[in-house]
Amino acid sequence: MRNSKLIPLAAAIALSFAGSAFAQEQVVKIAHVGPITGPIGHIGKDNENGAKMAIDELNSQGITLDGKKTKFVLMSEDDASDPKQATAVAQKLVDAKVAGVIGHVNSGTSIPASKIYYDAGIPQISPSTTSAKYTQQGYNTTFRVVANDSQLGGALGRYAAKTLHAKTAAVIDDRTAYGQGLAEEFTKAAKASGMTIIATQYTNDKATDFNAILTSFKTKKPDVVFFGGLDAGGGPMLRQMKQLGIKAKYMGGDAICTSDLPKLAGDGMSNDQVICAEAGGVEESARKGLDDFKVAYKKKYGQDVVIYAPYTYDALMTMADAMQKAKSADPKKYLPELAKIHHKGVTGMISFDPKGDIKDGTITLYTYRDGQRTQLAVTK
Structure with missing residues (x-):
C-alpha cells in the first residue's frame, strides 16, 4: 500500500524541479520600431514582418545564453514617421529594458531616437536609415546595415x-x-x-x-x-x-x-x-540566399517583400549573433561583439566601420517595365 504522506512530498519535489527548469529560461526583448500607420505604413509593416521572421527563426534554434534557454520576444512599436512620436516610443522601450532596437525606418525618426538609446546604452541597428548624419553623431550604439545617402x-x-x-x-x-x-x-x-x-x-x-x-x-x-x-x-x-x-x-x-x-x-x-x-543588393554569386528569403516571406505573409524586410531580418539576426558571441543579452556585454561582428546574412556579409556604417555597402539601381521593378545594376 502506498504511503499517502509521501504523495505531497513527491509533488513538492516535482514542482521544485519544474520551477528550477522554468527559472533557467530567460526572455530577451528586442524591439522593432517603424511607421506601421500613415503614408508609408506599408514599408514599416514590411520591416516588422522581417523582424518577426528573425524572431521565429531564433526561437526555433533553441538558443542558450549564459547557460540559460532563451526565448526572444519582439516588441513592435509604431512611430508613424513622426520625430516626436519616435522619441516617445524610444523612451518607452528604454523603460521596458529592451536588449536592443531594430529601427527606426526613417532618418527623421532614427536620428532623434538614437540619442535616447545611446544615453541608455542600448544598441540600435537601422535596416533602412540612409542619412549620413545618423552615424556621424559619435554614438557607439548606432549601426546600420545599408549604404548611406x-x-x-x-x-x-x-x-x-x-x-x-x-x-x-x-x-x-x-x-x-x-x-x-x-x-x-x-x-x-x-x-x-x-x-x-x-x-x-x-x-x-x-x-x-x-x-x-x-x-x-x-x-x-x-x-x-x-x-x-x-x-x-x-x-x-x-x-x-x-x-x-x-x-x-x-x-x-x-x-x-x-x-x-x-x-x-x-x-x-x-x-x-x-x-x-x-x-543594399547582392551580386549574382550571393543571390540565392536573398531569393530564398523572398520565397519564404511570400509563403508566410502571402505578399511580396516591399523593400527592406530582408535587411530588417539581417539586422535582428546580426544583433542576436553578437549576443551569442558574448553569451549574454546584456547590452554592455554584447555591444563590443556587435562592433566587430562578421555576420553572413541573406543580404550579404555584415560588418561595421568605426562609425557604425556597414562596410562595403552595395547599391542596386532599378527601373520599371510593365509595372514590374527591373534590376539594372549592382554597384558600390
Whole structure:
C-alpha cells in the first residue's frame, strides 16, 4: 500500500524541479520600431514582418545564453514617421529594458531616437536609415546595415550624367532629413559630373499635389526630375508630370523604389522612365540566399517583400549573433561583439566601420517595365 504522506512530498519535489527548469529560461526583448500607420505604413509593416521572421527563426534554434534557454520576444512599436512620436516610443522601450532596437525606418525618426538609446546604452541597428548624419553623431550604439545617402545620391547623380547622358536636372525634396540629404548628394554628384541643376524646389512628405512645382520648371525641359522623397509622393508626381507633358526621366532613392510605386503612379509611369536606387543588393554569386528569403516571406505573409524586410531580418539576426558571441543579452556585454561582428546574412556579409556604417555597402539601381521593378545594376 502506498504511503499517502509521501504523495505531497513527491509533488513538492516535482514542482521544485519544474520551477528550477522554468527559472533557467530567460526572455530577451528586442524591439522593432517603424511607421506601421500613415503614408508609408506599408514599408514599416514590411520591416516588422522581417523582424518577426528573425524572431521565429531564433526561437526555433533553441538558443542558450549564459547557460540559460532563451526565448526572444519582439516588441513592435509604431512611430508613424513622426520625430516626436519616435522619441516617445524610444523612451518607452528604454523603460521596458529592451536588449536592443531594430529601427527606426526613417532618418527623421532614427536620428532623434538614437540619442535616447545611446544615453541608455542600448544598441540600435537601422535596416533602412540612409542619412549620413545618423552615424556621424559619435554614438557607439548606432549601426546600420545599408549604404548611406552619400553613396546612394552620389551613385544616382553619376548614373544620370554618365549613363543617361543627362545635361540638366530639376531637383525636388520633401524637407525630411532623408529627402533633403539624398537630394543634396544627388546635386553634388550631378554637378561634379558636368550636369546643370535648372531648378531646386521643396515640398513636404504629406503632399500629393505638385502641379505648381512642376509647372514652375516645365518650360525649361529638364532631362531629369529628381525627387528626394517617398513613394506616396512619387506616384502622384509621376501622374502629374504626364498630365503636364513633362517627359523627363524620373529619379529617386530607395523610398520611391518600391513595389507599390506602379500602383501609386497609375498610368503616369512609362517603361524605363523611372531610375531609382536601393541601398543594399547582392551580386549574382550571393543571390540565392536573398531569393530564398523572398520565397519564404511570400509563403508566410502571402505578399511580396516591399523593400527592406530582408535587411530588417539581417539586422535582428546580426544583433542576436553578437549576443551569442558574448553569451549574454546584456547590452554592455554584447555591444563590443556587435562592433566587430562578421555576420553572413541573406543580404550579404555584415560588418561595421568605426562609425557604425556597414562596410562595403552595395547599391542596386532599378527601373520599371510593365509595372514590374527591373534590376539594372549592382554597384558600390
